[in-house]
Amino acid sequence: MSQQKSKLASIFLIVDRGCGCLFLMFIAVMGAIAMPTFLNMAYKAKRSEAKQYLSSMNKGQQAYYAEKVALANSIDALGLGIKTETKWYKYSIRATKTAVFHYALAKEGMLKNHVSAVFLVPAKELYRDADRDAITTLAILCETNEERPLITFKPADKPAEPIYQNGKVICGKGTTEVTK
Numbered sequence: 319m320s321q322q323k324s325k326l327a328s329i330f331l332i333v334d335r336g337c338g339c340l341f342l343m344f345i346a347v348m349g350a351i352a353m354p355t356f357l358n359m360a361y362k363a364k365r366s367e368a369k370q371y372l373s374s375m376n377k378g379q380q381a382y383y384a385e386k387v388a389l390a391n392s393i394d395a396l397g398l399g400i401k402t403e404t405k406w407y408k409y410s411i412r413a414t415k416t417a418v419f420h421y422a423l424a425k426e427g428m429l430k431n432h433v434s435a436v437f438l439v440p441a442k443e444l445y446r447d448a449d450r451d452a453i454t455t456l457a458i459l460c461e462t463n464e465e466r467p468l469i470t471f472k473p474a475d476k477p478a479e480p481i482y483q484n485g486k487v488i489c490g491k492g493t494t495e496v497t498k
Contacts, residue, residue, distance in 0.1 A: 356411045364429055368422035369459065369496060371409060373436040374398055375420040376457040379436040384457055389418040389436065407432075410476075417482070423474040427466045433493065434459040435480040443485050456482065460489035461496050 368404050378396040383389055390396045391413040403467045406429060416439075422432040436457045441448035448454075458480045466474055478490025489495050 320388065365432075365461070366428075367404065368407050368424075368432045369461075371400055371407070372420050372422055372432055372459050374400060374457065375409075375411070376434050376436050379418050379420075380455045380457065383436070383438070389413050389438070390417070414438075419479050421476055424466045425474075429463050430461045431474050431477045432459065432461045432496075433477045433479060433490070435487065437482040437487055439482060456487045458487040458489065459496055460493035462493050464492070 348417045367466070375396060375398065377468055379389060382396060391411060393400055393402055395411060400409065403425075406425055408425060410420045410421045410423075414454050417435055417437045420434045434457065437457050439456055440451050440453040441452035442450060443454075444454060460477065460480055462477045468498070478494050480487050480489050480493075
């Protein structure tokens with residue numbers, strides 16, 4: 319009888335080890351599948367910050383122009399309460415007489431850089447019934463096609479600026495239009 323118990327205990331031990339190994343393999347496989355998905359979601363959430371900030375800056379510039387007939391040349395001038403630097407991105411503005419460009423430069427790898435722009439264009443180019451001297455604004459938001467490398471020691475390069483061409487704004491080389 320004790321030999322039967324011993325054999326039975328051995329069988330349970332083997333099955334238990336087998337099931338334990340299978341369980342651990344199951345956990346490892348599930349982790350390998352879920353981890354990239356989880357990381358991808360985390361980076362998308364971080365990128366959404368840049369899209370939100372730049373979208374707000376575009377709208378703020380358009381409101382600023384409607385009120386002051388000029389483009390703001392600093393983030394503070396927009397009065398939106400947007401920080402120039404967060405944990406994930408560094409933000410800046412470059413203004414010209416006919417356009418303003420907003421940048422979100424990633425501070426770490428695996429994130430994309432972003433650029434947005436607001437252009438001042440003759441309203442007549444877009445609307446036939448517009449006054450001859452009327453000016454309107456067109457805005458765009460773009461992100462780089464490539465992510466920053468995971469490990470990098472150099473600051474992020476500014477992405478190519480959007481351009482106004484033939485009545486449309488288009489993203490610069492190496493960038494794609496995104497919507498907020």
